[in-house]
Amino acid sequence: MAAAALSYTGVGVGYQGTPVLTGVDLELAAGQRLALVGPNGAGKSTLIKSMLGLTRILSGTATVLGRAPARARGLAGYVPQTDTLDADFPVSVRQVVMMGRYRQLGWWRPVRAADRRAVDEALERVGLADRARHRFGALSGGQRQRVLLARSIVAQPRLLLLDEPFNGVDAVSQEAIVRVLRELSAAGTALVLSTHDLAVARDLADLVCLINGRQWAVGPVAETLTAETLRRAYGSAAVEVAGGRLVVVEP
Numbered sequence: 264m265a266a267a268a269l270s271y272t273g274v275g276v277g278y279q280g281t282p283v284l285t286g287v288d289l290e291l292a293a294g295q296r297l298a299l300v301g302p303n304g305a306g307k308s309t310l311i312k313s314m315l316g317l318t319r320i321l322s323g324t325a326t327v328l329g330r331a332p333a334r335a336r337g338l339a340g341y342v343p344q345t346d347t348l349d350a351d352f353p354v355s356v357r358q359v360v361m362m363g364r365y366r367q368l369g370w371w372r373p374v375r376a377a378d379r380r381a382v383d384e385a386l387e388r389v390g391l392a393d394r395a396r397h398r399f400g401a402l403s404g405g406q407r408q409r410v411l412l413a414r415s416i417v418a419q420p421r422l423l424l425l426d427e428p429f430n431g432v433d434a435v436s437q438e439a440i441v442r443v444l445r446e447l448s449a450a451g452t453a454l455v456l457s458t459h460d461l462a463v464a465r466d467l468a469d470l471v472c473l474i475n476g477r478q479w480a481v482g483p484v485a486e487t488l489t490a491e492t493l494r495r496a497y498g499s500a501a502v503e504v505a506g507g508r509l510v511v512v513e514p
């Protein structure tokens with residue numbers, strides 16, 4: 264049987280030996296979709312970085328695709344927040360997506376017809392085939408996010424990690440991204456996405472992990488995103504309003 268996409272038991276993660284998030288218990292199988300939900304500073308990005316082998320596991324045990332996270336580097340796909348990238352960098356959409364192939368095949372190897380085909384197919388899939396020659400930085404935030412998704416899928420990862428994939432993303436791009444994520448998951452890719460938006464978690468995820476400095480709850484979305492667990496994780500001032508948006512009223 265294939266190794267779990269993720270297996271975390273009692274995990275603490277942080278920086279310079281100081282934990283920012285503790286008590287994380289996660290099991291994710293092929294094709295499952297996990298939403299990491301929590302307020303700003305909860306530790307969502309840090310947890311994703313630990314899955315990429317970029318931050319130390321300070322306590323507990325963790326495997327990513329059957330290996331210790333530091334040994335799994337490069338195996339999981341990663342879609343960063345678009346606004347963390349330098350949009351002025353003079354690179355075409357096609358070149359950005361091709362970077363996803365280099366990682367798998369080595370930058371020294373010449374680009375082959377199969378690589379070009381994979382890039383074309385990925386751009387087609389995210390609905391941006393007609394933008395291949397455009398400058399990456401000239402696209403809208405939502406289109407850039409679709410390009411970054413295309414870059415990650417050309418490497419055909421068994422686990423895909425997305426950090427706030429819908430921040431600053433227009434409705435058309437969000438719809439395209441959601442469609443591709445559903446297709447990937449149906450084909451067996453395990454997904455982890457961090458989000459502030461409870462509606463996104465409910466719509467897209469099977470499992471949710473509610474964190475804020477520590478893990479407050481984990482499990483199937485309907486059972487886990489309850490008013491009670493949200494109140495515990497966000498503090499008593501947390502109020503959920505219609506449409507799944509969470510409004511936190513400062514005490």
Ligand SMILES: Nc1ncnc2c1ncn2[C@@H]1O[C@H](COP(=O)(O)OP(=O)(O)OP(=O)(O)O)[C@@H](O)[C@H]1O
Pocket residue numbers: 278283301302303304305306307308309310
């Ligand atoms: N490189 C770093 N060194 C030290 N502390 C860090 C570092 N990066 C983040 N932190 C701290 O770790 C905590 C968790 O941050 P993290 O970015 O993981 O949260 P988040 O849930 O992703 O929040 P946001 O939604 O604001 O991105 C915060 O207190 C943050 O200040």
